[in-house]
Amino acid sequence: MLCLISLALALKIIEGQHLNKHDLYHKNSPDDRNFYFSCKHIGQSRSFLKSTGISVALDDVGAGYAGLYQLVEINPDIAKLDMNLVRDVHNDRLKQSIVKALVQACKDAGIRVLAEGVEKREELEFFLELDVDFIQGFIFSKPDPYPKIRQIEELAYNSISSY
DSSP: OEEEEEHHHHHHHHHHHTOOGGGEEEOOOTTSOEEEEEHHHHHHTHHHHHHTTOOOEEEEETSTTSSHHHHHHHOOSEEEEOHHHHTTGGGOHHHHHHHHHHHHHHHHTTOEEEEEOOOSHHHHHHHHHHTOSEEESTTTOOOOSSOOHHHHHHHHHHHHTTO
């Protein structure tokens, strides 16, 4: 499992932790600014990251590489639930059980939870009932280079005001 981090963070970690540059893996990306560290190195660098005010988020929790082992190894500040678990969760009892267990495990460990990819009112209601910390998705706004923050805030407020 490799974790995406920014170039600036990678350099800060190397500098602060005196890591071997061979521990850094480059990912060819369009902007060539993304690097990967193994989860082991991120986990070992947690206290350094916290001391510099950097929060760690684990993306796609519950899918592929971002399984329970990575959640435990990294112990992130934020766990971002994979969209495949979020999508139509209100119609699938197994997904509901898995998501509830993941959210409770994260809460017990002091990890904040983000449900990503919420598109439907029923999905939003499910995650509001679970009291997740963050919700993101098209239900609030599609990607926009010039977001209308006030409208998004109003929509979000109206969506959650009954909870």
